[in-house]
Amino acid sequence: MGPLRPWARLPLLAAAHLLALGMGAAMLQALEGPPALQLQAKLRAELAAFQADYGACLPPGALEELLAAALAAQLRGVSGWGNGSEAGNWDLPSALLFTASILTTTGYGYTAPLSAGGKAFCVVYAALGLPASLALLAALRHCLLPLLSRPGAWVAVQWQLAPASAALLQAAGLGLLVAGAFVLLPALVLWGLQGDCSLPGAIYFCFSSLSTIGLGDLLPGHGRGLHPALYRLGQLALLGYLLLGLLAMLLAVETFSELPQVRAVVKFFGSNGPLTAEDQSGIIGQEELALDTLPPSAAAPEQAPTC
Amino acid sequence: MGPLRPWARLPLLAAAHLLALGMGAAMLQALEGPPALQLQAKLRAELAAFQADYGACLPPGALEELLAAALAAQLRGVSGWGNGSEAGNWDLPSALLFTASILTTTGYGYTAPLSAGGKAFCVVYAALGLPASLALLAALRHCLLPLLSRPGAWVAVQWQLAPASAALLQAAGLGLLVAGAFVLLPALVLWGLQGDCSLPGAIYFCFSSLSTIGLGDLLPGHGRGLHPALYRLGQLALLGYLLLGLLAMLLAVETFSELPQVRAVVKFFGSNGPLTAEDQSGIIGQEELALDTLPPSAAAPEQAPTC
Secondary structure: OOOOOHHHHHHHHHHHHHHHHHHHHHHHHHHHHHHHHHHHHHHHHHHHHHHHHHHHHOOOOHHHHHHHHHHHHHHOOOOOOOOOOOOOOOOHHHHHHHHHHHHOOOOOOOOOOOOHHHHHHHHHHHHHHHHHHHHHHHHHHHHHHHHHHHHHHHHHHHHOOOHHHHHHHHHHHHHHHHHHHHHHHHHHHHHHHOOOOOHHHHHHHHHHHHOOOOOOOOOOOOOOOOOHHHHHHHHHHHHHHHHHHHHHHHHHHHHHHOOHHHHHHHHHHHOOOOOOHHHHHHHHHHHHHOOOOOOOOOOOHHHOOOO | OOOOOHHHHHHHHHHHHHHHHHHHHHHHHHHHHHHHHHHHHHHHHHHHHHHHHHHHHOOOOHHHHHHHHHHHHHHOOOOOOOOOOOOHHHOHHHHHHHHHHHHOOOOOOOOOOOOHHHHHHHHHHHHHHHHHHHHHHHHHHHHHHHHHHHHHHHHHHHHOOOHHHHHHHHHHHHHHHHHHHHHHHHHHHHHHHOOOOOHHHHHHHHHHHHOOOOOOOOOOOOOOOOOHHHHHHHHHHHHHHHHHHHHHHHHHHHHHHOOHHHHHHHHHHHOOOOOOHHHHHHHHHHHHHOOOOOOOOOOOHHHOOOO
16 A cells, blocks of 8 residues: 555545444444333333223323323423422523533533524524633633643653653643543542432433533433432532533643644644645744743743733 | 723623523523423323323323333333334434434434443543544644635735735625525425424524534424435435534634634633733734635645645
């Protein structure tokens, strides 16, 4: 196989991604297909047994109608259980959690707007709120990244490391810190507080929230009859977790994306020509100009902005 | 009120965001609270009527048990209806759509992994796949942004516009193009093809997907008894839409974020000191270095990489 032509790199990378998409799908099909079919078979057996036992006194279709109504209501986040004094899904803490899940693009979906007005409001709110959130995150990043580069600077001086190695070490450290403080620790807390949640399940939930994927299939404490005050506290904790977690994750991603090694990979796939010596010095030159992340050498600490 | 102290700007912006979060929540509470309570009351009335009419021949709790089983299964994406020959939720096209919703962080959640192995696989898959996707997107951006700046360059030359105005016009044009091609057009297609979906509903779904919020409450064609071939085609169309839409949206966001005006706003909130003339020239200097987006003046077209 000859050298990889520059113009071929990006299509190959894209093709590799599509292949990975397909392989992931095949893997999940193998892992999830059987359990899903089993659950479906079990449910159908229960339905059939119910019909067999009590179908005689039920008019045809009455049960199906009731089930359909209950299922449709659940899709909208509405439950038929509980006493009448509940505030429903849209009490202020729950609504706050919903708007936070919109603005962090997590979008759990266990509650969703029913009315046309609510849907329209969500679209407008997100269309205005998402750019504003991005601007806020950019400003926070502008303020916080120099602070985050100080440990790397100190380590670089102590251990006489090259700037590139120091940056890599710092990015790795930040990544581990975010993973520990924003996935592992909350998962441990969740697992400890909630009896029916396994540690892997808690990690799954925290990861799903932090990455803003937000599948919404597991929601801690939801409708489990917790003490109302505890449930509210949990909702507020989740709210803070969504907001702070997004910030922490973006800072980590930004730190990694500004590493010279990562930039080299991106340039490798994104350019049409071979990386020349000029390009490489260009990368380093840009790195020196990215004053935000490189450990300041002679630049005194008084230049680092305080927030 | 005196001049806004620099160190106060960022906390004020953050406070404004939290206020906006709260106001959005209050608005949704007002819009959605009543419909949700109405739906709940309706469902409870149906349950009560059912119990009243037929409860005599049902053992206590049997109906609740059945309903609970059906509702829990739906939370996992499993339905009790349909004939036995369905492939279930994890046939290859559906699994592909799921992995795509993971890697684009959309996370609809109408299907979710049941088994511990499936959940663990999702976490690992996302942990590896998301950074890889970010790298691919960065490489695509590196390749495509210069191409996108050509119309702006042409307009700037034709209309003798300053670089900053040309950049703004170009960003606005790109934003409108993305909104038209990736929200309005797909929404119109969806509305046309699907009888029970209103145009606002279709716009809501497209916006929710494109922004990667992915609430998952409205899913076109899902379980509506469409012709299988049409449903598959729709799934593939959605897959392409998720992947291309994310790319288009990121390119638009990147273009906007590199506008001098936006950078100035971010610097305004993120710095601790007033914008000095040095800072302003620093911004412009960085802009000149951001060769990706500024219309090339003397720089010949042969320098723009072709993909």
